[in-house]
Amino acid sequence: MNELAVAIPWLGSRNPKAARSVVLALMLIAPLIAALCGNTWVRILDFALLYVMLALGLNLVVGFAGLLDLGYIAFYAVGAYTWAFLASPHFGLHLPFWLVLPAGAGFAALAGLILGAPVLRLRGDYLAIVTLGFGEIVRIFMNNLNYPINITNGPQGVNMLDSLNLFGWDVSRHIPITDNFKINSLVMFYYVFLLFVVGSVIVIRRLQVSRIGRGWAAIRDDELAAKAIGINTRNMKLLAFAMGATFGGVAGGLFGSFQGFVSPESFSLMESIAILTMVVFGGMGNLGGVIIGAIALSLLPEILRSVALPVQHAIFGHVILDPEVLRMLLLSLAMILMMLIRPAGMLPAHARYSRPELASAGKGKQ
Amino acid sequence: MPTEIKAPILRLHDVQIAYGQIQAVKGIALDVYAGELVCLIGANGAGKTTTLNAISGTLPIRGGSLQFQGQDITSLPAHLRLRAGIALVPEGRGIFTRLSVEENLRMGAYTRDDKDGIEADLERVYTMLPRVKERLAQVAGTLSGGEQQMVAIGRALLSRPKLLLLDEPSMGLAPLVVEKIFEVVQTVVKEGMSILLVEQNANLALEFSQRGYVMDGGKITLAGSGEDLLNDPKVRSAYLGEEAA
Numbered sequence: 360m361n362e363l364a365v366a367i368p369w370l371g372s373r374n375p376k377a378a379r380s381v382v383l384a385l386m387l388i389a390p391l392i393a394a395l396c397g398n399t400w401v402r403i404l405d406f407a408l409l410y411v412m413l414a415l416g417l418n419l420v421v422g423f424a425g426l427l428d429l430g431y432i433a434f435y436a437v438g439a440y441t442w443a444f445l446a447s448p449h450f451g452l453h454l455p456f457w458l459v460l461p462a463g464a465g466f467a468a469l470a471g472l473i474l475g476a477p478v479l480r481l482r483g484d485y486l487a488i489v490t491l492g493f494g495e496i497v498r499i500f501m502n503n504l505n506y507p508i509n510i511t512n513g514p515q516g517v518n519m520l521d522s523l524n525l526f527g528w529d530v531s532r533h534i535p536i537t538d539n540f541k542i543n544s545l546v547m548f549y550y551v552f553l554l555f556v557v558g559s560v561i562v563i564r565r566l567q568v569s570r571i572g573r574g575w576a577a578i579r580d581d582e583l584a585a586k587a588i589g590i591n592t593r594n595m596k597l598l599a600f601a602m603g604a605t606f607g608g609v610a611g612g613l614f615g616s617f618q619g620f621v622s623p624e625s626f627s628l629m630e631s632i633a634i635l636t637m638v639v640f641g642g643m644g645n646l647g648g649v650i651i652g653a654i655a656l657s658l659l660p661e662i663l664r665s666v667a668l669p670v671q672h673a674i675f676g677h678v679i680l681d682p683e684v685l686r687m688l689l690l691s692l693a694m695i696l697m698m699l700i701r702p703a704g705m706l707p708a709h710a711r712y713s714r715p716e717l718a719s720a721g722k723g724k725q
Numbered sequence: 726m727p728t729e730i731k732a733p734i735l736r737l738h739d740v741q742i743a744y745g746q747i748q749a750v751k752g753i754a755l756d757v758y759a760g761e762l763v764c765l766i767g768a769n770g771a772g773k774t775t776t777l778n779a780i781s782g783t784l785p786i787r788g789g790s791l792q793f794q795g796q797d798i799t800s801l802p803a804h805l806r807l808r809a810g811i812a813l814v815p816e817g818r819g820i821f822t823r824l825s826v827e828e829n830l831r832m833g834a835y836t837r838d839d840k841d842g843i844e845a846d847l848e849r850v851y852t853m854l855p856r857v858k859e860r861l862a863q864v865a866g867t868l869s870g871g872e873q874q875m876v877a878i879g880r881a882l883l884s885r886p887k888l889l890l891l892d893e894p895s896m897g898l899a900p901l902v903v904e905k906i907f908e909v910v911q912t913v914v915k916e917g918m919s920i921l922l923v924e925q926n927a928n929l930a931l932e933f934s935q936r937g938y939v940m941d942g943g944k945i946t947l948a949g950s951g952e953d954l955l956n957d958p959k960v961r962s963a964y965l966g967e968e969a970a
Binding site: 570573574576577579580581583584586587588589590591592708 | 778781782783802803804807808812813814815819820821822823824828832833835836877880881884
């Protein structure tokens with residue numbers, strides 16, 4: 360549970376207990392508050408949690424190991440399509456979630472290895488280009504593998520996916536309390552996703568402070584030096600790709616079960632970039648930052664969408680800027696401002712030591 | 726002189742290294758004996774760093790063989806060579822700039838599990854490098870060049886190597902700082918470690934080394950004791966900036 364306090368570091372470092380309870384309470388009541396504003400908002404929160412998982416997974420590759428991956432959404436796609444193949448009328452398979460979800464994670468990890476192996480010697484821009492290509496290849500495969508044998512059902516996608524059924528409990532069913540009051544399934548999905556996110560945070564936090572995490576940090580800073588201190592850089596990089604992909608695969612499976620429908624267009628390059636933006640915006644390598652970045656960048660556009668139209672109507676009497684246009688404009692502006700003011704993200708990794716004048720304060724504890 | 730009948734700790738036999746079509750090292754032989762400080766000097770592009778990287782395993786060789794403590798290590802990958810006892814301090818220091826000084830040092834013990842031994846070695850490094858001890862919590866990227874070099878050496882020592890490969894430790898440093906670093910190097914040699922040192926600062930390197938090799942155009946052109954090389958007119962004219970007699 361210590362990992363919870365990471366989410367709000369400024370309180371977490373002073374009063375971890377208080378930080379933990381604040382975060383816990385917020386996480387638990389968030390969907391109830393959102394439900395008051397309408398079910399759309401609960402759905403948005405559900406998606407925010409999926410984005411948190413994706414951002415956490417991508418952060419493992421980009422933030423920890425320093426490998427720029429612009430095709431991360433491919434692993435999300437692999438997870439989602441695994442669910443579609445193994446739990447839908449498409450192939451007539453309806454396997455239980457505890458088989459499908461690990462299978463999705465496994466296939467995504469395999470995809471991570473397939474991507475990782477040929478790019479081991481690439482860094483920076485070159486790596487970015489190849490991973491970008493990889494993401495597109497996966498999407499185009501999904502788009503075109505309906506002929507000569509129909510595997511993915513092409514651009515139409517696969518629908519009527521089985522919903523999440525946790526040991527007999529169908530999460531997608533509303534829970535009736537009284538005749539005219541029932542708990543919406545979206546709220547239940549929220550709590551299920553929350554469990555997965557908390558689990559991911561704990562696993563990733565453990566990884567970060569483990570020997571593996573230190574190995575990744577070494578590779579990120581200087582690959583030759585990493586080799587020189589005895590790190591098997593090849594295996595460590597493959598591991599980073601595979602482990603990052605695993606989280607993407609799990610998130611993809613959850614997405615499939617939640618949405619009930621998958622199609623290639625959900626896995627476009629823009630999605631990869633959106634997730635990378637969340638990681639960079641929040642603070643590469645800092646778990647709390649990445650979580651905040653993912654939540655902020657998945658909620659803000661929706662808030663904007665609901666606010667932009669009425670505000671423009673009220674001020675100008677008619678709509679001047681479409682919310683979609685405005686969204687890209689404001690997001691880009693936010694990124695530019697961020698890079699100018701806080702280039703390391705909202706919560707930079709290693710904030711305590713990042714300025715030399717603070718170093719003496721840190722030394723006191725030695 | 727430890728150049729007795731003992732077998733060398735490191736032996737290079739006819740080692741050739743190429744980058745694509747370009748042959749950087751054209752068949753060299755080189756020995757380092759236990760407890761020896763050996764330097765490899767030569768002009769830019771002579772193949773010194775290439776040779777050192779090949780010994781550490783970070784660069785594959787095209788031909789020839791490498792022996793360490795009597796074992797053939799030609800096909801041993803870099804991370805296993807470190808476990809065997811070969812540690813490299815890469816050119817340009819290669820410290821982990823975003824980690825703290827202490828984290829950098831501890832990274833050197835990445836392959837070790839003996840907690841007490843690591844703590845003891847850390848203490849040894851602290852006594853040897855008092856400047857470093859003052860800055861344990863500082864982000865290593867904010868250190869001065871000399872301090873970074875010290876951290877890089879300290880980190881290499883934490884793997885308890887038998888052979889330390891030092892690549893241009895004096896590069897870009899003020900003379901006073903260079904002197905400090907060579908003091909550390911001498912301390913390490915006195916403790917019984919073998920060192921293969923690559924240097925452009927030939928004068929200094931030869932002065933401290935028991936033996937030296939001169940490299941030129943991918944070949945070893947001269948070999949001898951540090952003193953002999955220091956007094957060799959060819960070396961003096963080529964590398965020590967003196968007019969040929």
